[in-house]
Amino acid sequence: MKAVLIDKVTPAQDAVMSEVQIPAVRPGWILVKVMGFGLNHSEQILRLSEINAPYIKKPVVPGIECVGIVEDPSDSGLRKGQKVISLMGGMGRSFNGSYAEYALLPETHVFPVETEMSWAELAAVPETYFTAWGSLFECLDLKPEDTFLIRGATCALGYASIQIAKALGCRVIATTHKESKFDLLKEADEVLLDTGDLAETLKTKGITKALELVGPKTVKDTMLGIQRGGIVCSTGILGNVYVLNGFDPIKDIPNGVYLTGFFSNYPTQEVITEIMDFLNVHHLSPCHGAEYSFDNIRQALMDMDGHKVNGKIVVIKEEV
Numbered sequence: 001m002k003a004v005l006i007d008k009v010t011p012a013q014d015a016v017m018s019e020v021q022i023p024a025v026r027p028g029w030i031l032v033k034v035m036g037f038g039l040n041h042s043e044q045i046l047r048l049s050e051i052n053a054p055y056i057k058k059p060v061v062p063g064i065e066c067v068g069i070v071e072d073p074s075d076s077g078l079r080k081g082q083k084v085i086s087l088m089g090g091m092g093r094s095f096n097g098s099y100a101e102y103a104l105l106p107e108t109h110v111f112p113v114e115t116e117m118s119w120a121e122l123a124a125v126p127e128t129y130f131t132a133w134g135s136l137f138e139c140l141d142l143k144p145e146d147t148f149l150i151r152g153a154t155c156a157l158g159y160a161s162i163q164i165a166k167a168l169g170c171r172v173i174a175t176t177h178k179e180s181k182f183d184l185l186k187e188a189d190e191v192l193l194d195t196g197d198l199a200e201t202l203k204t205k206g207i208t209k210a211l212e213l214v215g216p217k218t219v220k221d222t223m224l225g226i227q228r229g230g231i232v233c234s235t236g237i238l239g240n241v242y243v244l245n246g247f248d249p250i251k252d253i254p255n256g257v258y259l260t261g262f263f264s265n266y267p268t269q270e271v272i273t274e275i276m277d278f279l280n281v282h283h284l285s286p287c288h289g290a291e292y293s294f295d296n297i298r299q300a301l302m303d304m305d306g307h308k309v310n311g312k313i314v315v316i317k318e319e320v
């Protein structure tokens with residue numbers, strides 16, 4: 001089969017397709033014919049630096065998510081031909097991921113779905129919608145009456161979060177650090193320019209829940225701007241600051257404000273089904289920014305590294 005394999009720092013232009021063996025099935029693992037996958041910021045981090053970390057299998061096929069068809073269910077109880085989505089659990093890091101024609105995936109992370117969505121639409125769902133869903137509902141307990149801030153909204157997760165929160169009935173305030181991108185956020189009720197120092201402005205907006213996608217770089221500022229009783233969920237790391245050094249919980253978290261974080265490593269069938277039902281009931285088409293064919297994956301990665309696409313990049317088997 002064709003697959004992208006990397007074993008060292010790999011800028012997009014150096015990502016090439018290799019011919020490798022289709023993985024052999026074993027108990028507890030399902031062979032999936034990959035029909036599509038979304039690209040992720042974390043895969044870019046893997047290619048450009050994390051590949052050197054000792055916990056990364058080398059060489060590795062990147063790709064933390066996919067959609068496809070069960071080719072061999074092994075002992076899982078699934079059927080050959082069943083439509084599935086899969087994400088995380090070490091995929092594309094500790095075992096080979098989705099940048100391939102077939103992927104051997106742990107049955108704990110393969111979820112059957114029943115849907116009429118195209119492969120391109122479905123490919124936009126697993127990682128982005130699971131992360132948005134977990135952040136909004138498991139962590140933020142988002143309700144229709146909330147005024148909801150999304151900080152760093154011009155990313156796949158931001159667009160999906162706006163879509164879900166608007167369908168729920170929230171008032172949504174989105175930020176971008178580029179004035180030129182205001183139009184991309186027009187589904188939000190209000191768009192703010194993120195100067196990095198927004199707390200005073202945010203205090204006037206009555207924000208009850210906040211999704212931090214810029215992350216540790218701005219999370220203290222967001223906590224200062226939210227109402228008492230409000231919750232901030234730090235999910236993204238777009239600001240390229242990964243940890244809060246010198247974090248002082250007594251002084252850095254304002255009294256009566258709650259801080260949480262979401263990690264997408266533990267998807268469940270129950271949540272995947274809830275997401276698919278929500279999209280269906282609200283007649284939502286999963287947001288995606290651009291589609292590429294599998295043979296054109298190098299271009300997709302180059303466009304990702306070059307910030308050429310707004311929103312989720314999906315790679316699908318059919319020619320586009």
Ligand SMILES: NC(=O)c1ccc[n+]([C@@H]2O[C@H](COP(=O)([O-])OP(=O)(O)OC[C@H]3O[C@@H](n4cnc5c(N)ncnc54)[C@H](OP(=O)(O)O)[C@@H]3O)[C@@H](O)[C@H]2O)c1
Nearest residue numbers: 041131152154155156157214235236237238262263264307
């Ligand atoms: N916690 C988890 O389990 C989890 C799961 C999935 C994703 N994430 C994280 O969530 C974030 C969003 O992921 P994604 O896949 O949706 O990203 P993505 O679609 O690849 O978004 C990348 C885009 O974010 C934009 N961006 C917005 N604000 C930015 C800022 N302050 N600094 C730099 N870039 C900014 C950039 O475009 P412009 O600069 O042109 O606006 C860039 O093109 C990432 O940090 C990702 O690692 C976390």
